[in-house]
Amino acid sequence: xxxxxxxxxxxxxxxxxxxxxxxxxxxxxxxxxxxxxxxxxxxxxxxxxxxxxxxxxxxxxxxxxxxxxxxxxxxxxxxxxxxxxxxxxxxxxxxxxxxxxxxxxxxxxxxxxxxxxxxxxxxxxxxxxxxxxxxxxxxxxxxxxxxxxxxxxxxxxxxxxxxxxxxxxxxxxxxxxxxxxxxxxxxxxxxxxxxxxxxxxxxxxxxxxxxxxxxxxxxxxxxxxxxxxxxxxxxxxxxxxxxxxxxxxxxxxxxxxxxxxxxxxxxxxxxxxxxxxxxxxxxxxxxxxxxxxxxxxxxxxxxxxxxxxxxxxxxxxxxxxxxxxxxxxxxxxxxxxxxxxxxxxxxxxxxxxxxxxxxxxxxxxxxxxxxxxxxxxxxxxxxxxxxxxxxxxxxxxxxxxxxxxxxxxxxxxxxxxxxxxxxxxxxxxxxxxxxxxxxxxxxxxxxxxxxxxxxxxxxxxxxxxxxxxxxxxxxxxxxxxxxxxxxxxxxxxxxxxxxxxxxxxxxxxx
Ligand code: GAP
Numbered sequence: 301x302x303x304x305x306x307x308x309x310x311x312x313x314x315x316x317x318x319x320x321x322x323x324x325x326x327x328x329x330x331x332x333x334x335x336x337x338x339x340x341x342x343x344x345x346x347x348x349x350x351x352x353x354x355x356x357x358x359x360x361x362x363x364x365x366x367x368x369x370x371x372x373x374x375x376x377x378x379x380x381x382x383x384x385x386x387x388x389x390x391x392x393x394x395x396x397x398x399x400x401x402x403x404x405x406x407x408x409x410x411x412x413x414x415x416x417x418x419x420x421x422x423x424x425x426x427x428x429x430x431x432x433x434x435x436x437x438x439x440x441x442x443x444x445x446x447x448x449x450x451x452x453x454x455x456x457x458x459x460x461x462x463x464x465x466x467x468x469x470x471x472x473x474x475x476x477x478x479x480x481x482x483x484x485x486x487x488x489x490x491x492x493x494x495x496x497x498x499x500x501x502x503x504x505x506x507x508x509x510x511x512x513x514x515x516x517x518x519x520x521x522x523x524x525x526x527x528x529x530x531x532x533x534x535x536x537x538x539x540x541x542x543x544x545x546x547x548x549x550x551x552x553x554x555x556x557x558x559x560x561x562x563x564x565x566x567x568x569x570x571x572x573x574x575x576x577x578x579x580x581x582x583x584x585x586x587x588x589x590x591x592x593x594x595x596x597x598x599x600x601x602x603x604x605x606x607x608x609x610x611x612x613x614x615x616x617x618x619x620x621x622x623x624x625x626x627x628x629x630x631x632x633x634x635x636x637x638x639x640x641x642x643x644x645x646x647x648x649x650x651x652x653x654x655x656x657x658x659x660x661x662x663x664x665x666x667x668x669x670x671x672x673x674x675x676x677x678x679x680x681x682x683x684x685x686x687x688x689x690x691x692x693x694x695x696x697x698x699x700x701x702x703x704x705x706x707x708x709x710x711x712x713x714x715x716x717x718x719x720x721x722x723x724x725x726x727x728x729x730x731x732x733x734x735x736x737x738x739x740x741x742x743x744x745x746x747x748x749x750x751x752x753x754x755x756x757x758x759x760x761x762x763x764x765x766x767x768x769x770x771x772x773x774x775x776x777x778x779x780x781x782x783x784x785x786x787x788x789x790x791x792x793x794x795x796x797x798x799x800x801x802x803x804x805x806x807x808x809x810x
Contacts, residue, residue, distance in 0.1 A: 302635065305562060305635045307708075311697070312693065317334070317337050317338035318335065318564060319332070320332060330557075331569065337719070337765050338718075341712070341718045344718070345603065345688055348603065349598070349602075349683075353575060359541065359545045360575070361535065361546075363528075363535070364549065365551070366527075368518050369521060369530065371517060372658065373526050373527075373530055373655075374519050375658075376654050377529075378654075379519075383501060384500055384501045385400070385500055386398060386500070387498050387499070387500035387558050388402070390486040390489060390494060391491070391493040391494065392486065392491035395488045395489075397486075398559045399480065401558075402484050402487070405487065477495075477497050480494045481494055500558060501556075502522060502555040503520070503554075504520040504554045504568075505519055522553055523572060523682070524551045524572050524574045525549075525576060525682065526651070529651040529652055529655050529663075529678075532652060532676075536665065543580060543665050543667065544578060544583070544587065545577070546576060547576050548574070549573075549574055550571065550573045550685065552572075553569075553570055554570075556568055564687065564689065565634065565690055567686065570684055570686045572684055572685060574682040575591075576679075576680055577678065577681070580667070581648075581674055584626075584646050584648065591681050592612060595630060599642075599691075604692075604696070604712070604713040605691055605695045608633075609691075610633075611631050611638065612630060612631075613631050614626070614628045615627040621645075625646040625648055627645040630643070630683075632691045641687060643683075644679065645682075646677065646680075647678045647680050648677050648678070649678070652676065653675055698710070698711050707760050709763040711789060714769075714808065715809060719747065719762065719765060719767045720745040720805070721741055721767070721768075721770075721771055722747070722771065723748070723749050723750070724751070724755055724773065725772075726755060726774040726775075727751075730773050730774070730778070733777045737801065740802065744802065748762075748767070763788055766788070771783050771785050771786075777798065781799065782797055783796055783801070784796075785804070
């Protein structure tokens with residue numbers, strides 16, 4: 301049975317992975333806190349990423365920069381001008397929405413189900429808007445036998461919409477507004493009465509000093525990447541690396557999303573794991589292809605995401621940003637559809653050049669071997685850590701049917717599991733023996749001691765949080781110095797000498 305979002309949200313709350321702590325004050329909408337197991341899972345994923353992309357490579361360095369930067373950074377990067385979403389309010393029920401998402405949802409949630417090909421075409425079309433009406437016309441023609449009548453009806457409706465906008469290029473928001481008042485009902489009250497669309501900047505603003513004034517305006521960073529560009533020359537000097545090399549960073553980012561949602565998929569405060577990989581112009585496309593593969597392998601082999609839930613989506617030429625030579629989304633199949641989990645973009649020398657022009661500082665690179673100077677091109681693999689936690693939970697979630705009903709087993713990769721070994725004395729009076737084992741093993745692995753309830757129920761509790769091994773302390777521990785270790789995934793049990801436990805788990809949890 302396919303996993304649904306409500307399964308994950310329920311489990312995350314019941315088992316202390318992710319939930320909302322500010323409950324006593326009525327919560328803060330769309331703000332999620334990571335509990336005891338969630339925070340360790342997130343930390344383990346982050347450390348696996350750092351190990352894979354920094355520790356095990358010779359061409360990468362890691363840094364942890366401040367969240368606040370000189371605000372000029374965000375002017376030069378363009379975020380102050382273009383980092384916005386189209387916002388509209390329902391005049392009747394006063395709810396606030398993202399216009400492009402409303403349009404998308406209206407089609408996807410239509411009463412007559414739409415085919416997958418059509419839905420993915422539509423998602424791209426809306427993003428593209430009117431850039432390529434002729435290409436879209438062709439797509440409709442080619443697919444007319446594949447798509448349902450409803451698909452075709454909506455496809456033509458969008459074409460009409462796109463043509464309308466094309467004719468009124470200078471007044472796009474007004475045209476979208478007209479279209480919405482004709483075709484898009486409010487999902488909350490079904491009225492079709494929208495305010496004019498405004499562009500809403502997603503950057504959170506704050507002030508440096510106690511007294512507010514314009515000069516002190518600073519931003520919470522909307523991505524971790526810009527620091528790396530601004531400090532490229534410093535990082536190059538202090539790391540003593542030579543191009544090709546990369547800088548990695550993990551940290552919080554903030555976006556005032558108009559429609560956060562789907563649990564931790566889209567939030568206003570989240571964590572990113574980003575790499576800016578600098579290479580010689582002309583070698584960028586080969587590096588882009590290599591980074592795509594490396595990122596996909598990390599997701600399948602290190603994080604154990606289901607292979608069939610992942611796919612590459614290369615941006616078409618029309619969809620590419622003006623500065624990009626190639627961009628690929630790695631999409632994950634969430635219960636609400638295929639959406640971006642990671643992107644890998646070839647950003648050329650766009651960012652370094654922009655910061656160089658504005659700051660008047662030299663951000664170029666001198667290649668001493670070939671005696672030439674150039675502005676490096678950049679490959680940017682960027683993934684949301686918190687979004688990856690969601691994908692990990694979705695991939696690991698398994699419902700096992702038993703005679704007593706169904707139960708949950710979280711099949712997280714053992715090295716990522718928040719608790720690696722549960723130590724379970726069969727009776728409370730074996731506390732001394734169990735504690736000795738806990739104290740030894742917890743020096744290396746996260747262990748949990750649990751003496752409450754029958755052992756079967758304790759097994760199931762630890763299965764739900766993904767603990768790969770349960771270790772039972774019983775009479776045999778007292779009499780023969782052995783324990784029984786149960787494997788989460790096979791249910792098989794090994795009898796292991798207490799003195800050999802560390803070696804046993806070292807082999808299992810490497
Ligand atoms: N520096 C490039 C950049 O920030 P992006 O596609 O906007 O690119 C990269 O973001 C990744 O960050 C996304 O693939 C996604 O995993 C994550 N992400 C972006 N916005 C997010 C949000 N509001 N909530 C959670 N994760 C988000």
